[in-house]
Amino acid sequence: MVIECKHVWTYISDYLDGTLSEEIRVTVQKHLEHCELCSAILDSTRNILVLTADDRVFELPVGFSERLHQRLEEELKQKKGS
Amino acid sequence: MTLQEQQGEAELIAAILAGETQLYHDLIRPYERPVYLLALSYMKNETDAEDVAQEAFLKAFRHLSSFRADAKFSTWLISIALNEARGRLRRQTAARTESLDKDPDEEGAVSPALLRDWREIPSEAVERGEIRDLLRKAVETLPEIYREVFLLRDVEELNINETAEALNISVSAVKVRLHRARLMLQKYLAPQLKSVTKPKRRWFAWS
Numbered sequence: 001m002v003i004e005c006k007h008v009w010t011y012i013s014d015y016l017d018g019t020l021s022e023e024i025r026v027t028v029q030k031h032l033e034h035c036e037l038c039s040a041i042l043d044s045t046r047n048i049l050v051l052t053a054d055d056r057v058f059e060l061p062v063g064f065s066e067r068l069h070q071r072l073e074e075e076l077k078q079k080k081g082s
Numbered sequence: 083m084t085l086q087e088q089q090g091e092a093e094l095i096a097a098i099l100a101g102e103t104q105l106y107h108d109l110i111r112p113y114e115r116p117v118y119l120l121a122l123s124y125m126k127n128e129t130d131a132e133d134v135a136q137e138a139f140l141k142a143f144r145h146l147s148s149f150r151a152d153a154k155f156s157t158w159l160i161s162i163a164l165n166e167a168r169g170r171l172r173r174q175t176a177a178r179t180e181s182l183d184k185d186p187d188e189e190g191a192v193s194p195a196l197l198r199d200w201r202e203i204p205s206e207a208v209e210r211g212e213i214r215d216l217l218r219k220a221v222e223t224l225p226e227i228y229r230e231v232f233l234l235r236d237v238e239e240l241n242i243n244e245t246a247e248a249l250n251i252s253v254s255a256v257k258v259r260l261h262r263a264r265l266m267l268q269k270y271l272a273p274q275l276k277s278v279t280k281p282k283r284r285w286f287a288w289s
């Protein structure tokens with residue numbers, strides 16, 4: 001089975017998650033082997049997912065944890081007192 | 083989360099409800115980041131996001147006795163945070179009527195940025211402030227329904243079922259939205275990342 005590029009694009013997310021059926025996965029794989037365009041799209045998408053998942057991109061504000069637990073502590077004390 | 087961890091969590095909750103309230107600090111520690119990030123994705127500024135996150139953790143504590151033991155604490159907590167963020171946004175931007183009448187999942191396909199080649203960008207690049215800003219901005223510009231799925235699934239690494247449960251949407255909606263979010267990010271980011279990470283020409287390299 002041969003598929004067009006724009007069909008391959010609809011499978012990119014499932015391909016990355018490994019959730020395609022075996023038949024479609026093989027078809028997509030074959031397409032990627034000879035299509036520079038689609039393999040660059042796949043590689044860049046995968047790369048971008050690795051970068052955005054990096055803990056350094058979305059950091060907790062400085063002191064977030066301390067302030068949160070301080071506020072909880074006040075609540076816990078109140079509860080005890082009540 | 084392993085079964086053991088889940089059991090540990092259930093025991094913690096039982097102990098807290100039985101009066102050892104101090105244990106609540108330990109219970110929530112693993113969720114500080116996901117709850118904050120979700121709040122940030124709605125509020126778009128750190129101060130409001132922190133406030134929403136704190137409120138969510140307090141509410142979860144106050145309502146802990148209504149937590150059903152057969153549910154997962156993480157998804158329960160995330161849905162409390164979600165309600166808190168949505169409620170606050172509603173109060174801030176009184177009655178926004180945006181896209182209530184159309185089903186966002188019905189929209190057409192997203193096409194990716196077309197590239198001939200891609201040179202891997204190493205994770206060291208994230209140390210550069212401009213790259214971090216670029217990545218954050220890209221995620222922030224995603225429409226809300228895509229952003230929340232993307233953050234829970236790809237940044238916080240919840241699985242598809244947990245994401246569906248936390249957002250109270252179907253598994254197939256998670257898949258469709260995630261796919262679009264990823265392609266939108268590729269479309270927005272790939273060309274920009276390619277140009278900012280291009281190796282600098284080295285003048286006088288031979289001198």
